[in-house]
Amino acid sequence: MRAPRAPRVWFEILLIAVSYYVYSLIRNSVPEHEDKALAHADDIWAFQAKLGLAFEDSINHAVDGVHWLVVSMNYYYSTLHYVITIAVFVWLYRKHPGRYGAVRLTLAVTTFAALIGYYLYPLAPPRLMTDTVFIDTVQVHGTWGSTSSGNLANVSNQYAAMPSMHTGWSLWCGITIVMLAKAPWARILGALYPMATIFVIMATANHFWMDAVGGMICLAFGYAAAYAWYGKSVYQLPQQPAVLAKAPA
Numbered sequence: 001m002r003a004p005r006a007p008r009v010w011f012e013i014l015l016i017a018v019s020y021y022v023y024s025l026i027r028n029s030v031p032e033h034e035d036k037a038l039a040h041a042d043d044i045w046a047f048q049a050k051l052g053l054a055f056e057d058s059i060n061h062a063v064d065g066v067h068w069l070v071v072s073m074n075y076y077y078s079t080l081h082y083v084i085t086i087a088v089f090v091w092l093y094r095k096h097p098g099r100y101g102a103v104r105l106t107l108a109v110t111t112f113a114a115l116i117g118y119y120l121y122p123l124a125p126p127r128l129m130t131d132t133v134f135i136d137t138v139q140v141h142g143t144w145g146s147t148s149s150g151n152l153a154n155v156s157n158q159y160a161a162m163p164s165m166h167t168g169w170s171l172w173c174g175i176t177i178v179m180l181a182k183a184p185w186a187r188i189l190g191a192l193y194p195m196a197t198i199f200v201i202m203a204t205a206n207h208f209w210m211d212a213v214g215g216m217i218c219l220a221f222g223y224a225a226a227y228a229w230y231g232k233s234v235y236q237l238p239q240q241p242a243v244l245a246k247a248p249a
Contacts, residue, residue, distance in 0.1 A: 012093065012100075019108065037122040037159035041129050044162075044208050056126055056202045056209065057133050063203040064135045073200045074143035081166050084193065088173045096180055098241040102226050102234035103176055110168050110222030117214060123162040127205035134205040163214025164207045170197035171219055179235040 048054040063070050085107075092100045127136040137143070170193055177190025201207040226234050 009093070012089075012104075016089070019111075033122050034124075034159065037124040038128070038130060040121060040162075041124040041126065041208075044123070044210050045126070045129070045132070048208065048210065053209070056205065059199070059203050060126070060135055060137070060205045061133070064137055064140070067141070070137050070203070071141050071143060073204055074138050074141060076196075076200050077166070077204050077206060078143070080197075081169060084173050085169050088176055092176070092180075096239050098238040099180070099234060102230050102237055103172075105229065106219075106222040106226040106234055107169065107172050108222070109225040110172065110218045111165065113218040113221050114163050114165050114168060114215070117163045117218070118160040121162050122159040123211070124159050125161045125206045126208060128158060137204045161207055162211050163218050164201055164211035165215060165218075166197055166201050166207070167194065167212040167215030168219045168222075170194040171216060172222075176235075 045054060063073060089100075089104070092103055096103075126132065126134040127138075174190045174192075174194040177193075178187050181187050181190060198209070198212045201212065202209060223234070230237060
């Protein structure tokens with residue numbers, strides 16, 4: 001069970017489909033306690049203000065003043081979260097099959113930890129807070145494809161902001177690319193991707209910076225679980241799985 005092995009494409013596609021379905025089912029079935037979620041948002045905003053680190057509204061307003069930029073960020077938020085993650089999975093499958101299962105386990109545990117956070121601590125994103133100066137950039141600029149507006153808002157839990165899986169998944173992608181890619185330009189892009197994502201989630205008023213910290217903690221738990229299972233860093237496993245010799249008849 002702990003030995004690196006070559007992934008099978010049909011099993012991986014089925015596993016990803018089932019995992020995402022279960023993730024969505026659990027995430028969106030969490031009771032949407034609006035009052036509690038809004039109260040938690042007020043608490044976090046007040047706590048950040050006490051620290052002198054309540055700056056998301058300034059970023060939100062500055063970006064909203066540049067139409068092409070804020071629209072680009074809206075599409076970034078609603079698409080790259082999935083596109084880049086799938087692309088990294090495909091790259092791992094093709095180039096690093098011996099590490100694929102371990103790195104996949106890291107993300108799976110990270111996402112499971114996030115589900116616990118969604119259930120125990122419903123949190124409204126800044127854009128849904130009442131009596132604040134935050135701008136809902138999707139609503140204002142009519143961006144398509146976001147789960148925060150339109151028909152998708154009715155089937156997606158709008159109070160699952162803590163922890164931020166945009167942060168957790170993008171950081172997983174970035175670390176994986178930096179650790180395993182050979183091309184310097186790829187490593188640079190890998191390092192920039194999670195930083196850009198954290199900026200985008202704050203600029204579009206979808207998350208507080210504390211949500212990003214929550215995503216990082218979940219990812220750290222995911223790496224720790226994979227390390228405990230394999231006995232070493234997932235990136236230290238062999239690139240290619242060992243080929244088991246066929247026993248003689």
